[in-house]
Amino acid sequence: xxxxxxILVAVGAxxxxxxxxxxxxxxxxxxxxxxxxxxxxxxVPLEEFVNGQYALDEDRRKQWESMSDFPxxxxxxxxxxxxxxxPFANGKTYASCFENDGIGVRQxxxxxxxxxxxxxxxxxxxxxxxxxxxxxxxKWKKGPIASISAYMASTSAGKKFDIEVPxxxxxxxxxxxxxxxYTRRGQLNFSCASCHVQNPGNWIRADLLSPMLGQVANFxxxxxxxxxxxxxxxxxxxxxxxxxxxxxEAQGEEYRNLEYFMTYLNxxxxxxxxxxxx
Amino acid sequence: MYxxxxxxxxxxxxxxxxxxxxxxxxxxxxxxxxxxxxxNQAGTYQWTTTANQLKAAKExxxxxxxxxxxxxxxxxxxxxxxxxxxxxxxxxxxxAVAIGN
Numbered sequence: 001x002x003x004x005x006x007i008l009v010a011v012g013a014x015x016x017x018x019x020x021x022x023x024x025x026x027x028x029x030x031x032x033x034x035x036x037x038x039x040x041x042x043x044v045p046l047e048e049f050v051n052g053q054y055a056l057d058e059d060r061r062k063q064w065e066s067m068s069d070f071p072x073x074x075x076x077x078x079x080x081x082x083x084x085x086x087p088f089a090n091g092k093t094y095a096s097c098f099e100n101d102g103i104g105v106r107q108x109x110x111x112x113x114x115x116x117x118x119x120x121x122x123x124x125x126x127x128x129x130x131x132x133x134x135x136x137x138x139k140w141k142k143g144p145i146a147s148i149s150a151y152m153a154s155t156s157a158g159k160k161f162d163i164e165v166p167x168x169x170x171x172x173x174x175x176x177x178x179x180x181x182y183t184r185r186g187q188l189n190f191s192c193a194s195c196h197v198q199n200p201g202n203w204i205r206a207d208l209l210s211p212m213l214g215q216v217a218n219f220x221x222x223x224x225x226x227x228x229x230x231x232x233x234x235x236x237x238x239x240x241x242x243x244x245x246x247x248x249e250a251q252g253e254e255y256r257n258l259e260y261f262m263t264y265l266n267x268x269x270x271x272x273x274x275x276x277x278x
Numbered sequence: 279m280y281x282x283x284x285x286x287x288x289x290x291x292x293x294x295x296x297x298x299x300x301x302x303x304x305x306x307x308x309x310x311x312x313x314x315x316x317x318n319q320a321g322t323y324q325w326t327t328t329a330n331q332l333k334a335a336k337e338x339x340x341x342x343x344x345x346x347x348x349x350x351x352x353x354x355x356x357x358x359x360x361x362x363x364x365x366x367x368x369x370x371x372x373x374a375v376a377i378g379n
Contacts, residue, residue, distance in 0.1 A: 029378030248323035
């Protein structure tokens, strides 16, 4: 944790918000975020940010490319497809719960449900679909739900994220997610932004920090460290814990709002999940 | 000749820890519930540090070592107070560091 503290001090010393124009609609946030990261990494093409740390480091990228012939998530995608296509006890399938039968829709998640007034993530939609059809919900962070999510993402490869903020309730959810991203938590007193806005491209122990822009587009992921697939909220849990903050519930309101905010910033960037990460 | 003195010393030696243990138990319970409520007030800003420390304090109390438990609970209280303070401060400060604000 010593390195973490050194970075913290550095962050405290250099922390100046990029000069911003007045007003903060999600679209203005997104444009300024894109600008911020393009200035920070002028050699990285915009679409590359979805590859996280691999967009920032040549060695890491080579290791990654050498894996791409036999990506470790292939098995999960195949398993996910089988589960996706296997009928529930009532004879229906997941397809019945989704637009376009659930094929090629990842880029529209999470969305804001204006009637229920809440953010619906892909994993939440998967479990709600199960429950609506009389099945038990799956665990949120790994296992079958990650496989189904991986399969659904794979059918959306290359589609551009298109997240909308349709009304004031949605805007409040977006703002809550934004607040979460920028507020310092835990004994180490880090915000998500301390690492992923202020320090992407820097190393923190053996890890190379990815930029905020593009985060989410590659999920779910197969991590070498996990030795298996995990969902985005599993990753949130880990990042909270690393700064000694008590993680919140996977698919609870806070993490869903956080995902909503983060994914909005990916609008126009391609779906590249599932992916591999160290 | 030395007997009364011996007994006196012995009884003091025995009763003092017992006495202070009884006081420590009450003190511990009081501090412990204060930590719990402060930790709860921290809401989404809770520290694992506090939670771990509180658990360790509880374990010490369960094993009967109330002095150690009290000491640990007091440290946990400091963590909980810091996390609550962090919550208050961050809710005001974050907009100044956010892109787009």
